[in-house]
Amino acid sequence: MSNIKPDIKLSPTEVADLDSLFLFQLDKEGRYLAAFTPKDPTDKAAYLLKYTKLLHDPSVNNQTIIADDVIAGSIAKFVIEGNAEITYWLDRKFWGKGIATKALQEFLTIETARPIFGRVAFDNFGSQKVLEKCGFVKIGTDKGFANARQTEIEEFIYRLDY
Template identity: 45%
Template sequence: MLIDLRRVHDSDLPVFYRQQNDPEALRMAAFTPQDPADRDAFDTHWEKIRASSAVLRTILADGDVVGSAAVYGEPGEREVTYWVDRAYWGQGIATAALAALVAEVPERPLFARAAADNAGSLRVLEKCGFRATARAAGYANARGAEIEEIVLRLES
């Protein structure tokens, strides 16, 4: 399977919105929008980040839109995030996409956060060179509770 990243197109947004509303994926991601089904809030969020200094990419698998990846935030505190459609989990797509993204964005350090029980995402981050540096607690909208998260850092 060929994995590629490209700039986000307007036509990607309905796919991202659908992916963001998968109940199982929401639970796994944990730290999600307060109301993922609020299309106006989704559109406002994407309009804002597309106008920012964030590096936003669409993840393609054999030419199909399967997710998104981004680097966002202030210099010295920039974080990575990614979302892959649940139908494509376990195929190495997130790892390949994140590796390509961090290769494209040379600044370091980069940070990431994942729910402590999200073994898949933690494995993806570690394969891409991120190392756990701290544990924190944060309110997870998708779970309606405060949960433990792992903070990770990429140095080189």
């Protein structure tokens, strides 16, 4: 395995990026770890409709993660119940290369909403490490129905204040 780290850039998400991003969330292992997914992740029309609307929502900051000039994933800030939250998704072939951490670090320089929260399934250790490396602190837990698992699971809540 090469020690050469890919060049990571963020770019405002465009409608043209959505086809690639849709394919990433079809990955069963990725969906399992993300846990909180749409009821039918194979419904491309619903996906495109939802995310096209979000691209025009001024409270949402959608960025596409580019690794060596290839779309590798997405990262976004959204507001729920008055709180800024982050979400990110990386194509599985890019896992374990430090890309999510570098993308989140970069994202946090352009997205200045604070505090900002991250939620992660209790057993998604990779995502927990990404948040912690970027300064997020675990502040609590919650339970919610995870469509990808068809059961209620525990999620950890992380917060970044600076």
